[in-house]
Amino acid sequence: MSGDRFAEQYRQLIDDPEARAALVADPKAALVAYFGAIVEGDYRIEVIEQRSDTITAVVPVPPAPGDDVEARRAQVSGRIFDLLHSTGVGGYLIPDSSLTWVLRDMTSRGPRQATTHHIQCRTDLLAFSSVYSVARTRVAATANLNLEQWGFRPRSSLARAIHCGGMPGTAGCTSRPSSSAPTGSQPAFRAQACARSSFRRSRPPSSGRRRSPPTH
Amino acid sequence: MTDTSARGSSEALEQALTDLAWADPSVATAPEAALARLGVRVPDGIRLDVRVQRADTLYFVIPPAADDGGATDHVVDQMDLWGSGDQFVWILPEHAKVALLQMREDYRRDGGRNR
Numbered sequence: 001m002s003g004d005r006f007a008e009q010y011r012q013l014i015d016d017p018e019a020r021a022a023l024v025a026d027p028k029a030a031l032v033a034y035f036g037a038i039v040e041g042d043y044r045i046e047v048i049e050q051r052s053d054t055i056t057a058v059v060p061v062p063p064a065p066g067d068d069v070e071a072r073r074a075q076v077s078g079r080i081f082d083l084l085h086s087t088g089v090g091g092y093l094i095p096d097s098s099l100t101w102v103l104r105d106m107t108s109r110g111p112r113q114a115t116t117h118h119i120q121c122r123t124d125l126l127a128f129s130s131v132y133s134v135a136r137t138r139v140a141a142t143a144n145l146n147l148e149q150w151g152f153r154p155r156s157s158l159a160r161a162i163h164c165g166g167m168p169g170t171a172g173c174t175s176r177p178s179s180s181a182p183t184g185s186q187p188a189f190r191a192q193a194c195a196r197s198s199f200r201r202s203r204p205p206s207s208g209r210r211r212s213p214p215t216h
Numbered sequence: 217m218t219d220t221s222a223r224g225s226s227e228a229l230e231q232a233l234t235d236l237a238w239a240d241p242s243v244a245t246a247p248e249a250a251l252a253r254l255g256v257r258v259p260d261g262i263r264l265d266v267r268v269q270r271a272d273t274l275y276f277v278i279p280p281a282a283d284d285g286g287a288t289d290h291v292v293d294q295m296d297l298w299g300s301g302d303q304f305v306w307i308l309p310e311h312a313k314v315a316l317l318q319m320r321e322d323y324r325r326d327g328g329r330n331r
Binding site: 004006007010011013014015017020023027042043044045046047048049050051052053054055056057058059060061062063069073075076077078079080081082083084085086087088089090091092093094095096097098099100102103 | 228230231233234235237238247258261262263264265266267268269270271272273274275276277278279280281282284285286287288290291292293294295296297298299300301302303304305306307308309310311312313315316
């Protein structure tokens with residue numbers, strides 16, 4: 001299972017007929033719904049569906065009005081790319097360099113929910129009280145230890161999910177990670193950032209000394 | 217636009233189809249008829265989809281649906297083709313390569329005859 005957001009999107013488009021139909025009907029709106037936003041501008045997005053019974057021929061961009069047709073013809077002549085797929089290939093054809101950053105902007109975004117959560121994490125980061133607590137929480141989240149007995153308590157559902165190892169039914173867990181919960185390398189980085197930012201230190205024990213982490 | 221009738225069968229099917237699509241927008245809506253004009257028959261059971269690229273358009277290629285051979289048990293292979301506007305791109309299932317070869321062969325043998 002890959003955590004790559006494009007891989008997850010392709011998985012959704014294969015499995016979910018409604019999501020697929022929505023993308024075909026209005027690609028921009030569907031991509032905005034998935035990524036949260038895409039670059040605004042005067043450009044189009046068109047979907048090419050791979051089908052088991054279909055050969056798609058994608059013809060080069062024609063010469064613009066007033067351009068030298070023969071020169072354009074010579075420019076594209078012989079430039080042929082055969083893309084044969086077994087169970088499917090996902091990706092983009094980018095005809096013109098002016099569209100480069102439209103696509104690159106999408107690659108830098110996560111799905112909508114992850115993006116929203118990421119913003120929340122960034123907000124939470126402002127609440128850090130000390131480098132010590134950051135480092136300590138980060139290690140604890142990574143090790144999946146019980147932070148509460150250290151005097152930390154989770155603030156968000158994702159943090160709680162991470163806290164409990166993402167396992168439903170784990171004692172003390174009241175929520176599960178959302179569908180966009182991290183499963184791969186880059187979302188996992190987000191998860192770690194959330195873990196760092198979403199745990200805050202409780203008031204120290206009455207003795208004034210924080211209990212030491214358990215030793216294993 | 218280019219006069220496609222002046223060209224012989226020595227050129228590739230891709231070039232002939234490009235010339236035709238540039239000259240006649242109806243090629244995209246009736247691709248089988250367009251290929252017939254080039255002396256090429258689309259094999260039975262195969263549907264042809266022709267897109268003429270626009271410089272202001274991103275083309276998002278998506279894998280087949282699950283009920284049409286799309287697989288979800290592994291990560292979908294991914295590609296991005298930059299500068300596709302200067303290229304002719306065929307996208308087809310692997311099992312249809314014989315059909316494509318047949319169309320190319322048809323054009324090499326009969327191309328221009330029916331134009």
